[in-house]
Amino acid sequence: xxxxxxxxxxxxxxxxxxxxxxxxxxxxxxxxxxxxxxxxxxxxxxxxxxxxxxxxxxxxxxxxxxxxxxxxxxxxxxxxxxxxxxxxxxxxxxxxxxxxxxxxxxx
Numbered sequence: 162x163x164x165x166x167x168x169x170x171x172x173x174x175x176x177x178x179x180x181x182x183x184x185x186x187x188x189x190x191x192x193x194x195x196x197x198x199x200x201x202x203x204x205x206x207x208x209x210x211x212x213x214x215x216x217x218x219x220x221x222x223x224x225x226x227x228x229x230x231x232x233x234x235x236x237x238x239x240x241x242x243x244x245x246x247x248x249x250x251x252x253x254x255x256x257x258x259x260x261x262x263x264x265x266x267x268x
Contacts, residue, residue, distance in 0.1 A: 171259065174228070175237060181228040186259060188224040192217040193260035196253060218249060221256055 174182050195214045199207055229242035245252055 173241070174232065175235075179231075181224070181231050185221075185224040185228050186263075188217070188221040189256035189259040190263065192221045192253065193257045196257060218253060222249070222252055225252065 171182065171186065177183070192214075195210065195217050199210050199214055202210060225242060225245065229239040232239040245255055
């Protein structure tokens with residue numbers, strides 16, 4: 162998924178009951194940080210990081226699913242979640258795009 166699409170997904174979500182959109186963004190940023198750290202780590206450190214990285218990835222997917230279900234309840238179309246698919250790599254890439262956008266936006 163390209164960078165602009167990742168950002169538009171977040172901008173188009175109106176439902177934010179209980180801060181679910183914010184939770185999704187925080188989960189994306191956390192996972193993206195771990196993914197970058199993992200990439201820079203040596204083999205031994207990667208093995209130590211694997212379970213935390215997997216847990217963060219699972220939490221990211223859960224956050225996306227929870228927000229999507231809340232949108233359905235609120236009468237919104239969660240087409241973004243279908244476009245994101247259930248492919249773990251695609252979801253992780255999306256998180257990295259969100260993280261990059263926030264970093265650039267914060268300058």
